[in-house]
Amino acid sequence: MLEFFITATDTDAGKTYVATSLVCALVNKGKRVAVYKPISAGCQQINSVLINDDAQLLQSAANCQQSITDINPIAFEPAIAPHIAAQQCQKTIDIEDINAHYQKLKVLNADVIITEGAGGWRLPLGNGKFLSDFVKQNKQKVILVVNMKLGCLNHAILTYQSILGDGLECIAWVANCIEPMPYLQENITELKNLLPIPQLAYLSFEKDMEIAAQQFDLSTLLR
Numbered sequence: 001m002l003e004f005f006i007t008a009t010d011t012d013a014g015k016t017y018v019a020t021s022l023v024c025a026l027v028n029k030g031k032r033v034a035v036y037k038p039i040s041a042g043c044q045q046i047n048s049v050l051i052n053d054d055a056q057l058l059q060s061a062a063n064c065q066q067s068i069t070d071i072n073p074i075a076f077e078p079a080i081a082p083h084i085a086a087q088q089c090q091k092t093i094d095i096e097d098i099n100a101h102y103q104k105l106k107v108l109n110a111d112v113i114i115t116e117g118a119g120g121w122r123l124p125l126g127n128g129k130f131l132s133d134f135v136k137q138n139k140q141k142v143i144l145v146v147n148m149k150l151g152c153l154n155h156a157i158l159t160y161q162s163i164l165g166d167g168l169e170c171i172a173w174v175a176n177c178i179e180p181m182p183y184l185q186e187n188i189t190e191l192k193n194l195l196p197i198p199q200l201a202y203l204s205f206e207k208d209m210e211i212a213a214q215q216f217d218l219s220t221l222l223r
C-alpha cells in the first residue's frame with residue numbers, strides 16, 4: 001500500500017484540487033484509492049454532522065466507499081485555525097486520535113491512501129504539537145503543492161527543507177497555477193533547480209478536475 005500526504009506552500013494553494021485530481025488519475029489507472037482529511041475547519045452542519053467541502057470532494061473521487069466522518073473525523077464549523085476552533089469548543093486535537101482514525105483506513109485494502117493536510121506544513125494542533133508530527137509517525141511520502149504566485153520560491157524551499165528536516169521524504173512537487181503570474185516559466189525553472197525531486201504535474205487554471213487528472217506523471221509515484 002502506498003501512502004501519500006499532500007501539503008502545500010500555504011492554505012488555499014490547491015491541496016484539495018491536487019489531491020482530488022490525483023485520486024481521479026489513480027482511479028482511472030484502476031487503483032483502489034482511499035482518502036483522509038484528518039482535520040477541517042470550515043464546515044456546514046447537516047443533520048448534526050459537520051460536513052467539509054474538501055472531504056466531500058475527496059469522497060466523490062475516491063472508490064473505497066468511505067463515510068464522510070471516516071474521511072474527516074475532526075471537523076470544526078468556523079473557518080479559522082483548527083487549534084483555535086478546538087479551544088472555542090473546549091476540545092483538544094489529539095494526535096493519537098488522528099492516528100487511530102488513520103489506522104482504521106488500513107482495513108479498506110486500498111492500493112493508495114491520499115491524505116490532505118490542512119494549511120501549510122507546520123500546522124499547529126495546540127499543546128506544542130503539529131500535524132506534521134502525524135506524518136512523521138506514519139512516514140507517509142509527502143507531495144508538495146506550490147501555488148505559483150509571487151513569494152512561492154521562498155515558501156516552497158522552506159517547506160521542502162522543513163519536510164526533510166523532519167526526516168521525511170518529499171517525493172514530488174506540483175506547480176499549481178490558479179492565477180496569472182508574471183514570469184511563470186522562469187519561476188518554474190528556478191523551482192526545478194531548487195527542488196531536487198520530480199515534478200508530478202503542471203496544472204494550469206482548469207475547473208474540470210478530470211482534465212487536471214490527465215496532467216499527472218504517475219510513474220513518479222507508482223514505480
Ligand SMILES: Nc1ncnc2c1ncn2[C@@H]1O[C@H](COP(=O)(O)OP(=O)(O)OP(=O)(O)O)[C@@H](O)[C@H]1O
Pocket residue numbers: 008010011012013014015016017018054117118119176177178203204205206207
Ligand atoms: N489549477 C486550478 N485551476 C482552477 N482552480 C483551482 C486550481 N487549483 C485550485 N483551484 C481553486 O482554488 C481554490 C483553493 O484551492 P483548494 O481548495 O484546493 O486549496 P487548499 O490548499 O486545499 O485550501 P485549504 O487550505 O483550505 O484546504 C479552490 O476554489 C479551488 O477549486
Ligand SMILES: [Mg+2]
Pocket residue numbers: 015016017054116
Ligand atoms: Mg483543502
